[in-house]
Amino acid sequence: xxxxxxxxxxxxxxxxxxxxxxxxxxxxxxxxxxxxxxxxxxxxxxxxxxxxxxxxxxxxxxxxxxxxxxxxxxxxxxxxxxxxxxxxxxxxxxxxxxxxxxxxxxxxxxxxxxxxxxxxxxxxxxxxxxxxxxxxxxxxxxxxxxxxxxxxxxxxxxxxxxxxxxxxxxxxxxxxxxxxxxxxxxxxxxxxxxxxxxxxxxxxxxxxxxxxxxxxxxxxxxxxxxxxxxxxxxxxxxxxxxxxxxxxxxxxxxxxxxxxxxxxxxxxxxxxxxxxxxxxxxxxxxxxxxxxxxxxxxxxxxxxxxxxxxxxxxxxxxxxxxxxxxxxxxxxxxxxxxxxxxxxxxxxxxxxxxxxxxxxxxxxxxxxxxxxxxxxxxxxxxxxxxxxxxxxxxxxxxxxxxxxxxxxxxxxxxxxxxxxxxxxxxxxxxxxxxxxxxxxxxxxxxxxxxxxxxxxxxxxxxxxxxxxxxxxxxxxxxxxxxxxxxx
Amino acid sequence: xxxxxxxxxxxxxxxxxxxxxxxxxxxxxxxxxxxxxxxxxxxxxxxxxxxxxxxxxxxxxxxxxxxxxxxxxxxxxxxxxxxxxxxxxxxxxxxxxxxxxxxxxxxxxxxxxxxxxxxxxxxxxxxxxxxxxxxxxxxxxxxxxxxxxxxxxxxxxxxxxxxxxxxxxxxxxxxxxxxxxxxxxxxxxxxxxxxxxxxxxxxxxxxxxxxxxxxxxxxxxxxxxxxxxxxxxxxxxxxxxxxxxxxxxxxxxxxxxxxxxxxxxxxxxxxxxxxxxxxxxxxxxxxxxxxxxxxxxxxxxxxxxxxxxxxxxxxxxxxxxxxxxxxxxxxxxxxxxxxxxxxxxxxxxxxxxxxxxxxxxxxxxxxxxxxxxxxxxxxxxxxxxxxxxxxxxxxxxxxxxxxxxxxxxxxxxxxxxxxxxxxxxxxxxxxxxxxxxxxxxxxxxxxxxxxxxxxxxxxxxxxxxxxxxxxxxxxxxx
Ligand SMILES: [Zn+2]
Numbered sequence: 001x002x003x004x005x006x007x008x009x010x011x012x013x014x015x016x017x018x019x020x021x022x023x024x025x026x027x028x029x030x031x032x033x034x035x036x037x038x039x040x041x042x043x044x045x046x047x048x049x050x051x052x053x054x055x056x057x058x059x060x061x062x063x064x065x066x067x068x069x070x071x072x073x074x075x076x077x078x079x080x081x082x083x084x085x086x087x088x089x090x091x092x093x094x095x096x097x098x099x100x101x102x103x104x105x106x107x108x109x110x111x112x113x114x115x116x117x118x119x120x121x122x123x124x125x126x127x128x129x130x131x132x133x134x135x136x137x138x139x140x141x142x143x144x145x146x147x148x149x150x151x152x153x154x155x156x157x158x159x160x161x162x163x164x165x166x167x168x169x170x171x172x173x174x175x176x177x178x179x180x181x182x183x184x185x186x187x188x189x190x191x192x193x194x195x196x197x198x199x200x201x202x203x204x205x206x207x208x209x210x211x212x213x214x215x216x217x218x219x220x221x222x223x224x225x226x227x228x229x230x231x232x233x234x235x236x237x238x239x240x241x242x243x244x245x246x247x248x249x250x251x252x253x254x255x256x257x258x259x260x261x262x263x264x265x266x267x268x269x270x271x272x273x274x275x276x277x278x279x280x281x282x283x284x285x286x287x288x289x290x291x292x293x294x295x296x297x298x299x300x301x302x303x304x305x306x307x308x309x310x311x312x313x314x315x316x317x318x319x320x321x322x323x324x325x326x327x328x329x330x331x332x333x334x335x336x337x338x339x340x341x342x343x344x345x346x347x348x349x350x351x352x353x354x355x356x357x358x359x360x361x362x363x364x365x366x367x368x369x370x371x372x373x374x375x376x377x378x379x380x381x382x383x384x385x386x387x388x389x390x391x392x393x394x395x396x397x398x399x400x401x402x403x404x405x406x407x408x409x410x411x412x413x414x415x416x417x418x419x420x421x422x423x424x425x426x427x428x429x430x431x432x433x434x435x436x437x438x439x440x441x442x443x444x445x446x447x448x449x450x451x452x453x454x455x456x457x458x459x460x461x462x463x464x465x466x467x468x469x470x471x472x473x474x475x476x477x478x479x480x481x482x483x484x485x486x487x
Numbered sequence: 488x489x490x491x492x493x494x495x496x497x498x499x500x501x502x503x504x505x506x507x508x509x510x511x512x513x514x515x516x517x518x519x520x521x522x523x524x525x526x527x528x529x530x531x532x533x534x535x536x537x538x539x540x541x542x543x544x545x546x547x548x549x550x551x552x553x554x555x556x557x558x559x560x561x562x563x564x565x566x567x568x569x570x571x572x573x574x575x576x577x578x579x580x581x582x583x584x585x586x587x588x589x590x591x592x593x594x595x596x597x598x599x600x601x602x603x604x605x606x607x608x609x610x611x612x613x614x615x616x617x618x619x620x621x622x623x624x625x626x627x628x629x630x631x632x633x634x635x636x637x638x639x640x641x642x643x644x645x646x647x648x649x650x651x652x653x654x655x656x657x658x659x660x661x662x663x664x665x666x667x668x669x670x671x672x673x674x675x676x677x678x679x680x681x682x683x684x685x686x687x688x689x690x691x692x693x694x695x696x697x698x699x700x701x702x703x704x705x706x707x708x709x710x711x712x713x714x715x716x717x718x719x720x721x722x723x724x725x726x727x728x729x730x731x732x733x734x735x736x737x738x739x740x741x742x743x744x745x746x747x748x749x750x751x752x753x754x755x756x757x758x759x760x761x762x763x764x765x766x767x768x769x770x771x772x773x774x775x776x777x778x779x780x781x782x783x784x785x786x787x788x789x790x791x792x793x794x795x796x797x798x799x800x801x802x803x804x805x806x807x808x809x810x811x812x813x814x815x816x817x818x819x820x821x822x823x824x825x826x827x828x829x830x831x832x833x834x835x836x837x838x839x840x841x842x843x844x845x846x847x848x849x850x851x852x853x854x855x856x857x858x859x860x861x862x863x864x865x866x867x868x869x870x871x872x873x874x875x876x877x878x879x880x881x882x883x884x885x886x887x888x889x890x891x892x893x894x895x896x897x898x899x900x901x902x903x904x905x906x907x908x909x910x911x912x913x914x915x916x917x918x919x920x921x922x923x924x925x926x927x928x929x930x931x932x933x934x935x936x937x938x939x940x941x942x943x944x945x946x947x948x949x950x951x952x953x954x955x956x957x958x959x960x961x962x963x964x965x
Binding site: 203340 | 571578
């Protein structure tokens with residue numbers, strides 16, 4: 001059997017089309033790799049090996065049929081974060097309250113990739129209802145960072161990031177509400193996109209903060225991720241907030257020169273608290289962009305400091321309503337009680353973890369009469385100011401360069417007693433969600449402990465393509481994205 | 488005893504007669520369906536699915552707003568109203584809160600010798616919740632009704648009697664059907680009304696503590712319940728007691744009100760903008776399209792029938808009760824050359840009977856309004872006699888042929904030929920010497936019998952007035 005480690009999407013596509021190897025071989029390779037490695041990494045919550053192999057065989061038949069119009073991603077495996085519904089597979093959202101729940105529908109992002117021929121290997125671990133930055137809030141287990149298994153892979157899409165970094169899957173889907181794709185991408189040294197809000201349908205994504213949630217993708221490079229993004233994107237009649245914007249077919253050939261591109265560097269993202277190695281490597285990468293022809297401009301995003309409090313009012317407020325449906329009445333965990341209100345209370349008490357309860361309480365409080373204006377109402381106003389910061393800066397630059405997280409991956413257990421310290425991990429990623437702009441995270445080096453350092457480019461609304469061009473040019477010139485951990 | 492005045496406000500929920508529910512593709516109406524057979528992941532609150540707004544709901548709300556003289560808002564928003572209840576699957580209801588689809592508005596109620604202006608305080612769209620049924624210790628939930636589109640419309644405290652409240656509901660129901668917004672059947676909960684009732688001394692303008700009457704399922708029951716509640720409140724006040732802000736449950740069978748729960752603290756619903764939906768944007772172009780064929784409304788038409796056709800108010804009321812009948816009448820009037828009251832009589836007596844018997848709407852009759860006009864015209868010009876005219880109604884309805892065609896084919900033309908009638912009349916007189924003797928002996932009433940015999944023999948074609956004259960002539964010659 002071939003070795004599919006470190007192969008690019010283009011190589012996989014060519015190999016399958018030329019029938020150098022079969023989709024079955026490819027799928028088996030990754031399933032075997034999961035068998036070998038996932039005991040240690042713990043990226044997956046559930047696996048679908050039989051279904052995956054059956055799909056692979058169907059794909060192989062299509063390759064053999066001589067059909068000229070094969071879907072673009074035919075026969076290529078994919079891991080899916082467990083907050084995204086896939087019909088016939090469990091969807092726990094990392095919570096006990098959804099243990100055993102099988103959605104009778106598939107999220108639009110996944111179904112578009114399935115239509116394009118992809119094969120789902122399994123569902124990956126996440127902080128419960130995507131609330132967390134480390135997967136430590138998963139009700140099942142904590143996933144490990146493949147670069148150092150005593151450390152977290154980041155979160156909440158930590159399982160997906162770890163699965164791609166440890167090459168148990170060539171691709172994985174994640175979701176990003178406050179950095180949940182970009183931060184684990186940075187911690188695990190892979191490339192991860194958070195698209196523009198409204199660009200990829202949220203249908204089938206178990207909601208956390210509805211006005212912030214987005215479905216993103218992890219891959220080993222910008223080129224690979226771009227291919228999946230352009231399939232997932234687009235208006236969906238099942239999501240009223242998805243927008244009808246043209247989806248470009250992203251062709252990155254020749255994007256090696258960034259002449260004419262203006263990249264803003266906000267001083268608010270390089271302040272006290274940032275790990276020295278992170279700042280150093282991000283600044284080195286910015287230099288690299290300059291040498292590729294981009295113009296580097298200092299910019300200001302003056303309301304950045306409010307992103308953490310604003311986010312931790314808006315997201316929990318929305319979550320407090322989004323999670324009200326888990327009441328033990330129709331599906332999921334139920335603690336029996338003759339009194340129906342007691343049944344609801346006890347089911348929720350038993351089904352939700354501590355962090356989820358904390359955020360429901362926070363959100364309920366922020367929306368309560370008498371507090372609404374001071375908290376939720378005020379947060380909405382400041383959110384607009386943060387959005388305006390971005391719009392103002394985008395008048396002069398095409399994109400903004402910034403670190404993804406202040407530090408590299410932290411030790412498991414380090415922040416578990418201090419939720420506030422955990423919340424501060426999100427300081428660089430939250431603004432893009434609050435503003436609804438796209439962000440692409442990618443590796444730019446390692447710290448002294450050989451832990452990956454990530455950086456993000458944040459673009460104008462619906463300008464993901466530009467981000468992919470810039471990062472592709474960078475990755476064309478550097479090899480950080482090709483580094484793999486020894487697992 | 489001082490004179491009291493009742494102060495009433497009505498809170499109505501109107502179930503819209505759209506094809507599908509407000510946010511999913513399930514059928515809107517589940518009347519008599521098995522529980523939980525008309526649901527999908529969206530309306531039953533599965534995780535991850537999203538609401539997709541039904542444009543027809545906004546369109547019907549715009550129609551109602553126009554009818555209530557309310558101002559349609561270009562941009563309105565959906566909000567989440569948060570509360571836990573087992574039959575509320577998402578744990579929140581999607582409704583409109585501080586920026587609803589329409590604001591302001593009023594309805595002028597004709598109350599005979601005066602008009603009552605009822606102000607509209609709230610008009611918004613929302614989704615319905617499910618139904619819970621308790622049987623002993625067990626609780627059964629039917630989610631079919633979840634996501635059924637509703638308009639909530641609340642009046643100001645402007646109604647001053649149980650009759651005014653009933654009249655408001657009658658007029659509202661008429662409007663809703665007129666505009667095809669709702670079936671508005673209270674028995675089927677298409678139209679639900681809660682009444683807020685308080686009393687005060689006549690002449691005062693303060694609002695006293697009110698009670699809320701719920702679960703009333705007919706307009707007559709609303710009238711009775713308000714009367715009983717007002718009577719109770721007056722007695723409490725006369726006895727020196729306070730009115731408590733109770734919620735009262737109406738029992739249909741016993742016609743009694745009982746206390747549900749006290750309403751001392753308002754629940755905190757933690758409203759906030761529904762992030763899964765964009766604003767409802769009704770721009771001028773869309774509004775123009777919705778209102779392009781906006782009809783004359785029943786109360787205005789009723790007045791016009793009185794003014795323009797000089798119809799009695801009684802006739803005008805009946806002829807504007809329901810739109811299909813009313814439109815039918817107008818078309819018949821247009822096609823008819825003569826006294827409009829004639830058409831009104833035929834409508835109220837004959838067309839109404841046909842509609843009652845067939846269960847059809849006027850617009851569904853094969854007897855087109857032009858045919859009705861033609862039949863009346865045939866009678867007016869004595870081409871057919873009155874009974875033949877009436878029999879033509881059913882003949883046209885059952886065949887779909889024009890009256891003229893039937894008259895010709897069946898030879899129903901009225902016989903006004905004196906010779907032919909005289910021949911028949913003479914034969915009757917000759918064949919019934921006993922009757923003739925009685926008549927001539929002073930039993931004048933028998934003339935009717937003779938006319939009847941002539942009509943029978945002529946198979947109804949003889950002009951009865953001519954038959955009578957000819958008979959009188961024959962008798963006078965005796
Ligand atoms: Zn439905």
